[in-house]
Amino acid sequence: MKPISVFAFDAHPIVIEGLKAAFQDCDDLHLAGFTSEVRTVAEQLAALGPAVVLIDTSPGTGATHDLLQRLHAAAPESQCVLWVTQWSEAESFRALQGGARGILKKTLPVAHMFECLRAVGKGGIWIESSATNDAGGGSGGEGPRLAPRLTAREREITELICRGMKNKEIGAELKIATGTVKVHLMHIFEKTGARDRFDLAISAHKTGRPLGPQKIATVPSELTNLGTGIM
DSSP states (O other): OOOEEEEEEOOOOHHHHHHHHHHHHHHEEEEEEEOGGGGGGGHHHHHHSSSSEEOTTOOOOHHHHHHHHHHHHHHHTEEEEEEEEEEOHHHHHHHHHTEEEEEEETTOHHHHHHHHHHHHHHTTBBEEOOHHHHTTSSSSHHHHHHHSOHHHHHHEEEEEEEEOOHHHHHHHHHHHHHHHHHHHHHHHHHOOOOOSHHHHHHHHHHSSSOOOSSSSOOOOTTOOOOTTTTO
16 A cells, blocks of 8 residues: 655754654655745645645744645645644634644654544544643544434534534535524534534544544635534
């Protein structure tokens, strides 16, 4: 099986050296390129076309979101993972809506980083939560507490909500009426105790494993905020 190709950007050259050494012992992940110069990232991605891009967020939140947009334009097939030291949940979801497909904390072990890169490389979405990390890192456990309480359709809708989709988009994806989506959302809120869509998305990520492979081919880059309520 062909290894998942990864490109890494980190502003600190010593971190790049550590990544190069770590990837040497990993058979299913290949470090195809790397740089510590943010101005060269988009150009190298366009040339290499890696499956996953690991992005250091130390340049700052605004600069990182601008970089995400440039990278999506340069290499739309490459999936971005943000490598963070401390980001809020709101910043994490904004990044996911801006095109990122993973939020990974730098304080976690190398094996955990590889697990994230594999998941994103296979089409999944990965987000760390403070609750998970405080418990010792990892996405372990027996999966979301939400899952056993929700029907298959409700789990599908929850997953699409986590990806920032609006009711009309969810209805089109699942081939059901927008009104039916609203009814399902009412039931989901009742079962989970979520106050709104944002609270539901945070709970789904915080209490369980990263989302599995995407069921939708593309996610519009112009997605707006998750919003509130069932609308």
